[in-house]
Amino acid sequence: MYDAIIVGARIAGSTTALLLAQRGYSILLLDRDRFPSSTLSTHLFFTDSLSAFERIGVLDRVLAIDAPRLKRLRFPYVDAPFAEVDGRDFALCIRREPLDAILVEAAGAHPEIELHTGARVTGLLREGERVIGVRYQEAGQEHEARARFVIGADGRHSLVAREVGATAYEDFPPMFAWYYGYFRGVPLDDPPSAFAVRGTYPEIGAEYAASFIFPCDDGLTLVGFGVQASAFDAFRRNHREHFFGGLARIPEAMERIGDSQLEGPIVGTGDLPNFLRVPVGPGWALVGDAGCHKDPHSVQGMGDAVRSAQLLVESLDRWWQGEIDEQTALAEYHARRDADVLPMFEFTTGQLEARFTEEEWKEFGRRTWEDPALARARVAAMAHAIPPAEVYSEQAIRRVLEGRGVGLSDSGPGQ
Known part of the structure; x- marks a missing residue:
């Protein structure tokens, strides 16, 4: 018992x-x-996971793994450093x-x-x-x-x-299908960052595609490529060919990958409810x-x-x-x-965006790029360094749109 x-x-x-x-x-x-x-x-995991690993007594072993300390999140909708929590201001991909x-x-x-x-x-x-x-x-x-x-x-x-x-x-069907592989020889950017970029892949009927590039342990880099769920069947019929074909359509991703070599298989799924x-x-x-x-x-x-x-x-x-x-x-x-x-969850599934007009959501994105404090706050919320509702809620975004601001003070996390 x-x-x-x-x-x-x-x-x-x-x-x-x-x-x-x-x-x-x-x-x-x-x-x-x-x-x-x-x-x-x-x-890829953030300071909330690092703090949990400290509580259960494994943080030293995790930090001893040879993985770059990723200092910045460079995503299609935000580019900002990670906030500092418990003396740590980085993410890891292990x-x-x-x-x-x-x-x-x-x-x-x-x-x-x-x-x-x-x-x-x-x-x-x-x-x-x-x-x-x-x-x-x-x-x-x-x-x-x-x-x-x-x-x-x-x-x-x-x-x-x-x-x-x-x-x-809060049940929603799959949004995307993702495949990934590990590449050796991808150079680190400065500062080392978690990077993602948008694209398209009309050859398989994907109006939306994306790639992520996360430097990880053992000198490897995790490279992912994904398409909207409706293109999954076409994608998986020859996923290796479409993986590289899709990446080739995203110049920013290919520039980062360069002449690096794939190690091991390309794996993935569209089963992502x-x-x-x-x-x-x-x-x-x-x-x-x-x-x-x-x-x-x-x-x-x-x-x-x-x-x-x-x-x-x-x-x-x-x-x-x-x-x-x-x-x-x-x-x-x-x-x-x-x-x-x-x-x-509501941000990920598009429910949050649906509460705004297209023009309002674009304005929120524009202000993210113009206001470093807002950008830092969005990254801090994604990493749960601050409560996500302080940024990813209808009330918080309406404050931004009304010019009342949301974000981190100059003395807050990320400075």
């Missing part, structure tokens, strides 16, 4: 496990994969093989955590409507385990979410992509994972310490999770 069983041991699961274990709770952590192993991910291995190893070394990799969860155990444990397969054997609480950290196709019937809301799921119920909760997933073009996934883990652990701890009851704890987590992710 454990305090919690966590399904999924990557960033959301390991962070949740370690935060709970630090408070003395007993954890069973299960993952079907063995580590190190890869997973589809743009794996492949999931070494990054997840650090997290899983730290979890496995904690005395309150029992880690099983290569363990596939096949179903949940219940007493009435309440989830009380899991069934899983390991080394050809069937097992059952019980806990006070079960947490799904098992991604957008979460088995836990499916088994409990977690309802999706946008949703929030009800993240709690009797005996269960969801963290990370299991509870909220959105297109990666706004680069929120890893930060969402660690922040949702922190929010859930705080509410569970208050319940288990007797400060509040279970119903209050779960409602608290649900409300705080939504408040945390909704501003960037």
Whole structure:
């Protein structure tokens, strides 16, 4: 009998496990994969993730990985430095093989955590409507385990979410299809930056395309190319040819890539739905992509994972310490999770833009380029160095359009 069983041991699961274990709770952590192993991910993360890694005791190991400290975000709609938080003013892009291995190893070394990799969860155990444990397969054997609480950290196709019937809301179909590969020999810009640029690819019916270039660990650079979801079928019929053909149509991207060499395969997907799921119920909760997933073009996934883990652990701890009851704890987590992710979710899915006329949204973009404080604030909000709603909300943008301003003072983050 454990305090919690966590399904999924990557960033959301390991962070949740370690935060709970630090408070003395007993954890069973299960993952079907063995580590190190890869997973589809743009794996760019910001100061919110770095602060979480510090809390769970792995930051020194993460910073020891040879990855450039990215000082600036250069996206089609903003160009500004990262804000400073806890003495750190940079983002990192680290492949999931070494990054997840650090997290899983730290979890496995904690005395309150029992880690099983290569363990596939096949179903949940219940007493009435309440989830009380899991069934899983390991080394050809069937097992059952019980806990006070079960947490799904098992991604957008979460088995836990499916088994409990977690309802999706704010549900939007895929927006883009993304493919990426690793290139060696891409020169760093100055300062080292996370770079993205727009384009088109009419040959496959894409009126919108984009490329991102994120310097990462081991001297590699993650290069991505994506098209609107309606062009996915045409894209994937020959994804390698279309990957390079699409990049060739974006001069800024090709100039950065130059004569660098692709190492390994080009991988990707168009299976990128946008949703929030009800993240709690009797005996269960969801963290990370299991509870909220959105297109990666706004680069929120890893930060969402660690922040949702922190929010859930705080509410569970208050319940288990007797400060509040279970119903209050779960409602608290649900409300705080939504408040945390909704501003960037609405920006990512275009809901925020839809509240303005085309002319108003263009004016917001124009002012972003003209006002360095506004640009810094937009980057700080994307990195959750400030609450995103301070910038990515209808009220905040209307203040900008009315000339009342929004952004960071000269003494604020990013200076």
